[in-house]
Amino acid sequence: MNVAIGGVSAHLPPTLVADREIEERIARRSPGFTPRPGAIGKLSGIRTRHRAAAGELASDLAVAAAAKLLSEKGWGVEEVDLIVFASASQDLIEPATAHVVAAKLGASCPVFDVKNACNSFLNGMQVAEALIRGGQYRRILVCTGETGSRVVRWSVADRAQFVDSLAGYTLSDAGAAMLLEASAGPGIFHRDFSADSSRWNVSSIPGHGGANSRDPVADGFMRGEGRTLMESVMRGVRPQLDAALARTGLSRDDFAVFCVHQVGLPHLRVFLEGSGVPEDKLVVTIADHGNVASCSLPLQLSLALESGRCGPGDKVAFIGLAGGISIGVLFAELPS
Known part of the structure; x- marks a missing residue:
């Protein structure tokens, strides 16, 4: 038995934020420091990032991607045996965000979270494959929702703190989902x-x-x-x-x-x-x-x-x- 990728989907919030808007916000919030115009683009090469709407959670982005994928496959959520939420972001410290995702999808299967920074989703695939190969489940939904825009430092004291915070200015919000399933074919x-x-x-x-x-x-x-x-x-x-x-x-x-x-x-x-x-x-x-x-x-x-x-x-x-x-x-x- 192999484990095949049965489908994949992504959800990108429609609101886009450009470097100029980020630099202006930093300047407004940072008395005594103003980023050099174009500095973020020069250092990162990023032109635009996606931003979740106010009140939109990591679980909402994951649900949007998962619902899209299930719809494309023509499946109901009851055909999923396990949901793994695999993300750097989370809605709550407790319980696992996978519970929130399952509730919003209307699922009643077992769930849990996998967390390992930007490798969370790949580790979620790893865990799902092992569980399917072990015979515990036949079809697993691995999903993620990232709200990186919520961990950006907008008020910086000087250039050193700006550089230390630069990784945050690259972050973008998105959701994604993948179905992994037992298969006699390739995987x-x-x-x-x-x-x-x-x-x-x-x-x-x-x-x-x-x-x-x-x-x-x-x-x-x-x-x-x-x-x-x-x-x-x-x-x-x-x-x-x-x-x-x-x-x-x-x-x-x-x-x-x-x-x-x-x-x-x-x-x-x-x-x-x-x-x-x-x-x-x-x-x-x-x-x-x-x-x-x-x-x-x-x-x-x-x-x-x-x-x-x-x-x-x-x-x-x-x-x-x-x-x-x-x-x-x-x-x-x-x-x-």
Whole structure:
């Protein structure tokens, strides 16, 4: 028995925010500091980001994507055996946001959350595949909703704090969903995950826990050393990808597309230079859609399918890069 990707869908809130609007908001909220015009675009390569509506939660974005996917498949939610909410964002500390998603969808199946920064969705796929292969479930809905715009620091004291907060200015809101199901045909055929947890503090959102949770300056805001994070990740990507290709007897040319987590165009260029992945195999979403965190990989696959860049019988690669630090490589063949 294999585990096939039965469908994928993404939801992008229609409201778009450009660099200029972000820079103006920072200037209004930051006495004594004004970003240099065009600085965010130059540093990130992002033109626009999506913004959830006021009061719209991570669960709402996940539900929008999941409902769209189920409708496209012609299935009712009762045909799903398990719901996994796999996201960096969440509605509540307790209970699991998966319960909120299930209630909004009208589902009565078991649920739980998977959380691992921007690799949450890829780890959700990993867990779902293992549960299906183990015979516990036959069809699992993995979904995510990201509301990264809620962890952006708008008031900064100086340039140093602006740079430390830059990762937040790349963040975008989105939802995504994927159905994984037992199949006698092709499906996921390789998966490999690694972590360098000694670098957990390179990128973080302090608060709602023990570490730094009483620092009102730091709490709840995205912070990070983008260059250090990318350098740390890239040291492990090439060896892990090369090993995955060697184990499967495949080359980069055997894949229709590579879905790679994207945080900024400069980082993506570094990835291309270091990974050996051909540029024409990428689905570039970062410039127009921003850093959608764990939605990045399913969004790219959804867009690639819609545009005809991949289809039945094609092999697709997922490469997850996340703070923590963690790397994930997963290969799948799309069902015919």
